[in-house]
Amino acid sequence: MKLLRRRGRILRVAPGYNPNSSSLGVDVSFLLFGSVAVTALSLVVGSAVRLWRRRAGPPGPEGSAP
């Protein structure tokens, strides 16, 4: 539990890019799968984030924020 707390949580995933120049579109397809979608997205996105960080090395004091 302590380890989980230290690793933190992914709070939200907004999949894809939004091309619409007027409003924000949300992918309702994922709502079909409920908690399964949350778990699957957390795993996939978490792996991608950690892979990026392993390859990128330590960030500067302000991270790699644009």
Next chain:
Amino acid sequence: MRPDPPAPRETRDGDPRVAAPSRDSPPEVRPAPTFRYERFGGIVSLHRPRGLAYVDRDYARSIGFPDSPLWQGEAALGDGPLAAPTEVHLVVSRRCSAGCTGCYVDATPDGPALDEAEAKATIDRLAEMGVFHVALGGGEAVDLPYLIEVARHARRRGLVPNLTTSGLSVDEPFAREAAQVFGQINVSVDGLGDDYRRARGYDGFDRAQRALRLLRSHGRHVGINCVVSRDNADRLAPIVAWAKRLRLSEVEFLRFKPAGRGAGVFEDRDLTPEQGRKLYRRVLFYALRYRMRIKLDCSFAPMIFAHRPSRRVAAFLGVMGCVGGDVLASIMPDGQWIGCSFGGPPEGRFDEAGIWDRGFSAFRDYAARAPEPCASCDYLALCRGGCRVVAQAHGDWWQPDPGCPRVQDWKAAHPGTPIGSASPRKLRVVS
């Protein structure tokens, strides 16, 4: 005048589907992920898979980001607006000769447009703020000869440019370059064949379809935007099936908005209450049946939450109502910030400092003062009262969205009781 584009390649003899991207197409631009600090932790912008991941402070620390001055005191996601929008809609032009009857920016052939230097300066400002995505639209942005260069500039500054277009001006050279530089391109198609003409007021379906085939032949991330109105709400399945045949990556359904020329025809095109209630289940069914990625725009949030999906799942997926002045904002051709392309007060010029921190109260303040039935709704924190622009069209910016099924039920259960308003000047009700 651009030359007629060649016919698209086909995958198999007689197969009407569009070819996969050609080997001759330039490789897609794939930038590195970026991270932006937020009070609750931070946001990672990923490009494979594509998306934004909001993470808490512990997670940010666990991937190597040191504590930020923003992390003083406790803060949870949703406690306040983001440090900057994740996405900005840059209305590069109000210039368009198509003359769509419902155009929400009231575009005309000689409407104003940002010049190249202004557009690049705007993008520079967005990059300084830490914005991740910029959606270029108009008007018809493709008609601007410097559009591709502006998109390249966005890439150079670390932003992902995305594009909405009518497709009327898309030709082979443009499609080839656009597929390389834009993250996602959607062509506006509000119906097939004659439905397109009825929705837009001119016969442009074949040209839109040709544009989609061209764009798809050079890139994978091509979809359609479809405005759902009373006319086409019961005929969405053929649109999704057609998008599937063209091998498009997504279909985004948008609610008809009473903005620009759309304000004049809103009463005739707004969904009936029955259509509004059915929309969400229909769309989920089409997503399953056609195995197509389907998006609903933020103004449809009340129609989604009326079906009581899991709040935890909806929050995780970012299913929210009005996110103007928070997750997204717009910059108009005169350089003014505005919370949403469809409406709201101008907040100041894009290059003025501090606007993001002090402005946008017309969008941010609804939930805290929401009247019934929003006040007692389990989904208020996500829905945020639905679409402010639709509410404004019904008489009061600060009233609950009249298209919300729950609001309609409340009105039916309280005949003669006027619905309240979240206006800061309060003390008045709208009927």
